[in-house]
Amino acid sequence: xxxxxxxxxxxxxxxxxxxxxxxxxxxxxxxxxxxxxxxxxxxxxxxxxxxxxxxxxxxxxxxxxxxxxxxxxxxxxxxxxxxxxxxxxxxxxxxxxxxxxxxxxxxxxxxxxxxxxxxxxxxxxxxxxxxxxxxxxxxxxxxxxxxxxxxxxxxxxxxxxxxxxxxxxxxxxxxxxxxxxxxxxxxxxxxxxxxxxxxxxxxxxxxxxxxxxxxxxxxxxxxxxxxxxxxxxxxxxxxxxxxxxxxxxxxxxxxxxxxxxxxxxxxxxxxxxxxxxxxxxxxxxxxxxxxxxxxxxxxxxxxxxxxxxxxxxxxxxxxxxxxxxxxxxxxxxxxxxxxxxxxxxxxxxxxxxxxxxxxxxxxxxxxxxxxxxx
Numbered sequence: 001x002x003x004x005x006x007x008x009x010x011x012x013x014x015x016x017x018x019x020x021x022x023x024x025x026x027x028x029x030x031x032x033x034x035x036x037x038x039x040x041x042x043x044x045x046x047x048x049x050x051x052x053x054x055x056x057x058x059x060x061x062x063x064x065x066x067x068x069x070x071x072x073x074x075x076x077x078x079x080x081x082x083x084x085x086x087x088x089x090x091x092x093x094x095x096x097x098x099x100x101x102x103x104x105x106x107x108x109x110x111x112x113x114x115x116x117x118x119x120x121x122x123x124x125x126x127x128x129x130x131x132x133x134x135x136x137x138x139x140x141x142x143x144x145x146x147x148x149x150x151x152x153x154x155x156x157x158x159x160x161x162x163x164x165x166x167x168x169x170x171x172x173x174x175x176x177x178x179x180x181x182x183x184x185x186x187x188x189x190x191x192x193x194x195x196x197x198x199x200x201x202x203x204x205x206x207x208x209x210x211x212x213x214x215x216x217x218x219x220x221x222x223x224x225x226x227x228x229x230x231x232x233x234x235x236x237x238x239x240x241x242x243x244x245x246x247x248x249x250x251x252x253x254x255x256x257x258x259x260x261x262x263x264x265x266x267x268x269x270x271x272x273x274x275x276x277x278x279x280x281x282x283x284x285x286x287x288x289x290x291x292x293x294x295x296x297x298x299x300x301x302x303x304x305x306x307x308x309x310x311x312x313x314x315x316x317x318x319x320x321x322x323x324x325x326x327x328x329x330x331x332x333x334x335x336x337x338x339x340x341x342x343x344x345x346x347x348x349x350x351x352x353x354x355x356x357x358x359x360x361x362x363x364x365x366x367x368x369x370x371x372x373x374x
Contacts, residue, residue: 063206064205064206064207064209065206065207067221067222068206068207068208068220068221068222068224069207069208069209069212069218069219069220069221070218070219070220070221071212071217071218072217072218072219072323072360073115073116073117073118073150073217073218074117074363075116075360075361075362075363076114076115076116076360076361076362076363076364076367077114077115077116077216077217077326077358077359077360077361078112078113078114078358078359078361079112079113079114079115079122079356079357079358079359080110080111080112080356080357080358081109081110081111081112081113081122081124081354081355081356082108082109082110082354082355082356083108083109083111083122083124083144083352083353083354083355084106084107084108084109084352084353084354085106085107085109085142085144085161085350085351085352086104086106086333086349086350086351086352086353087103087104087106087142087161087163087192087349087350088101088102088103088104088166088169088348088349088350089102089192089238089346089347089348089349090102090345090346090347090348091244091245091249091253091255091344091345091346091347092344092345092346092347093249093250093253093343093344094343094344094345095343096248098173098174098248098249099170099173100168100170100174100244100245101168101169101170102166102167102168102169102187102190102244103166103167103169104140104142104163104165104166105131105132105134105137105138105139105140105165105167106131106132106140107126107127107128107130107131107140107142108126108127108130109124109125109126109130109144110124110125110127111123111124111125113356115215115216115217115358116363116367117150118149118150118151119147119148119149119150120147120148120149120215120217121146121147121148122146122147123145124144126142126144135183136183136184137167137183137184137186138165138166138167138183138184138186138187138188139165139188140163140164140165140166141163141164141165142161142162142163142164143160143161143162144159144160144161144162145159145160146158146159146160147159148211148215150211150215150217151199153201153202153205153209154199154200154201154202154210155198155199155200155210155211155214155215156197156198156199156200157196157197157198157199157200158196158197159194159195159196160193160194160195161192161193161194161195161350162191162192162193162194163191163192163193164188164190164191165186165187165188165190166186166187166190167184167185167186167187168184168185168186168187169184171184171185174246187240187244189240189241189242190238190239190240190244191237191238191239191240192236192237192238192239193236193237194234194235194236194237194348194350195234195235196232196233196234196235197232197233197234198230198231198232199230199231199232200214200228200229200230201228201229201230201231202226202227202228202270203226203227203228203229204224204225204226204227205226207222207224207226208220208224208225208226208270208272210228210270213270213272213279213281213317214281214315214317214330216321216326216358219277219279219321219322219326220272220274220279221274222274223271223272223273223274224271224272224274225269225270225271225272226269226270227267227268227269228267228268228269228270228283228285229265229266229267230264230265230266230267230268230285230287230313231264231265231266232262232263232264232265232266232287232311232313233261233262233263233264234261234262234264234336235260235261235262236258236259236260236261236262236348237258237259237260238255238257238258239256239257240255240256240257241256242256243255243256243297243298244256249344250299250342250343250344251297251298251299251342252297252298252299252302252340252341252342252344253297253340253342253344254297254298254299255295255296255297255344255346256296256297257295257296258293258294258295258296258346259293259294260291260292260293260294260295260304260338261291261292261293262289262290262291262309262311262336262338263289263290263291263292264287264288264289264290264311264336265287265288266285266286266287266311266313267285267286267287268283268284268285268286268287268313269283269284270282270283270315271283277320277321277322278319278320278321279317279318279319279320279321279328280316280317280318281315281316281317281318282316283314283315283316284312284313284314285312285313285314285315286310286311286312287311287312287313288308288309288310288311289308289309289310289311289336289337289338290306290307290308290309291304291305291306291309291338292304292306295340295346299341299342302340302341303341304338304339304340304346305339305340305341307339309336309337309338309339310337311334311335311336311337312333312334312335313332313333313334313335314331314332314333314334315330315331315332316330316331316332317329317330317331323360324359324360324361325357325358325359325360326356326357326358326360327355327356327357327358328355328356329353329354329355329356330352330353330354330356331351331352331353331354332351332352333349333350333351334349334350334351335347335348335349336348336349
């Protein structure tokens with residue numbers, strides 16, 4: 001029980017961190033404050049670095065086969081991105097096969113990002129007008145952050161996803177009176193918050209690098225592939241004002257809140273086809289997940305069954321990658337399943353489809369100064 005209390009404290013800390021990040025978002029996207037914030041980072045962070053030394057990843061700390069891999073981490077890559085993120089979850093009674101599918105009304109985002117040395121960061125906004133018909137699908141408020149760091153041969157991804165407002169995407173399976181001309185049933189009270197870390201380890205690291213194929217920190221000169229192992233930790237928080245299912249579900253399935261950590265191990269293969277400066281990448285990583293945490297329902301508080309659950313991660317992309325310009329489309333899907341008491345199955349799916357166009361240039365001196373101090 002002490003471990004679960006500690007986990008609930010972690011979830012509360014993440015919620016506080018999320019509210020702080022929302023505050024930063026409001027500051028960053030106000031033009032005058034953006035200038036002041038930039039001045040703060042330029043002037044304050046270097047002086048902070050003089051008093052506080054934090055060990056950070058170094059640039060290219062291993063020898064790779066230069067006939068296969070060309071690195072561009074000495075160049076500053078500035079990119080324009082248009083992402084469309086996918087967020088959904090489901091709750092199923094495996095005895096009756098009755099299932100609720102909840103989906104967000106996805107936005108198209110727009111933003112900028114950069115890649116330099118060991119760091120890659122994207123920052124986007126999601127205008128409401130890019131959603132589908134809000135009368136039919138409801139209004140979803142979302143907030144996303146994502147960053148990557150290069151750790152020697154390996155890749156570390158960190159992300160934060162917050163969503164408020166979902167609709168039931170399979171109403172014809174649940175409500176016999178529902179008509180396809182009607183708006184989808186909506187739950188504006190449902191909130192989810194997910195925070196995750198993925199650590200990717202390639203085995204054919206001399207000829208294939210995930211930071212080259214997934215982050216485009218460089219380019220592959222020849223077609224190549226590699227088996228990879230991924231360690232993943234995903235913290236998931238769900239909250240609603242009332243049960244997300246009806247009373248035909250068992251009390252354990254009438255869920256209104258959940259705090260869970262999903263610890264996963266995945267193993268799969270990635271391959272990139274190369275023709276001149278054009279490329280296409282395909283990869284699949286099946287694995288197992290162990291859940292811990294607490295689920296709150298009409299029956300009270302329950303714990304997920306501590307047993308191996310299926311997980312699948314798919315990544316792919318196609319595009320053009322030259323010494324200066326690169327552009328393309330990147331796709332990722334991540335599916336989790338968790339077994340709950342009394343034959344209840346909770347599913348969660350996240351994904352992203354992203355268009356990007358970028359240009360590599362000589363890094364500005366001020367960027368070098370800041371990076372050198374970190």
